Amino acid sequence: MLEKSYQSQKVEKRLDEMWESSGAFSVGQRSDPWTVMMPPPNITGSLHMGHALNMTLQDILSRYFRMRGRDTLWQPGMDHAGIATQMVVERQLSEKGIDRRTLGRDEFVKRVWTWKEESGGTIVRQLRRLGASPDWERERFTLDEGLSDAVRTVF
Numbered sequence: 696m697l698e699k700s701y702q703s704q705k706v707e708k709r710l711d712e713m714w715e716s717s718g719a720f721s722v723g724q725r726s727d728p729w730t731v732m733m734p735p736p737n738i739t740g741s742l743h744m745g746h747a748l749n750m751t752l753q754d755i756l757s758r759y760f761r762m763r764g765r766d767t768l769w770q771p772g773m774d775h776a777g778i779a780t781q782m783v784v785e786r787q788l789s790e791k792g793i794d795r796r797t798l799g800r801d802e803f804v805k806r807v808w809t810w811k812e813e814s815g816g817t818i819v820r821q822l823r824r825l826g827a828s829p830d831w832e833r834e835r836f837t838l839d840e841g842l843s844d845a846v847r848t849v850f
Contacts, residue, residue: 722768729765771829
């Protein structure tokens, strides 16, 4: 029997959980791999229409190749957005009358990581809510151990 009204949050939550638990977006060991790297949005904000368009196109391609039997990895990630993140944290400190230079480097970096833990998941939550299908078990952050050396080498 159908409900009198469609309750999207209830239905979408159930479908998201079903997809996640089934491993539908995970990479297997089949042959003929196809991989796309999510251009990492940064941790400083929310999705905008450009993100949504880009992610939708990648999602379409990833689902297409999965349906064709390819071992598909859509690699999710998040960029640390160093300068933008620094500016956000400096603005928060300034509102409290604190200058970052008086904190010292270690304390400032600690506050940046605290801010990242509190705010960094916004875009990921939004992407999940949109139904994006990357392999979320493989999510990376540009300053993760193992990646941070590569980031420092490149930049």
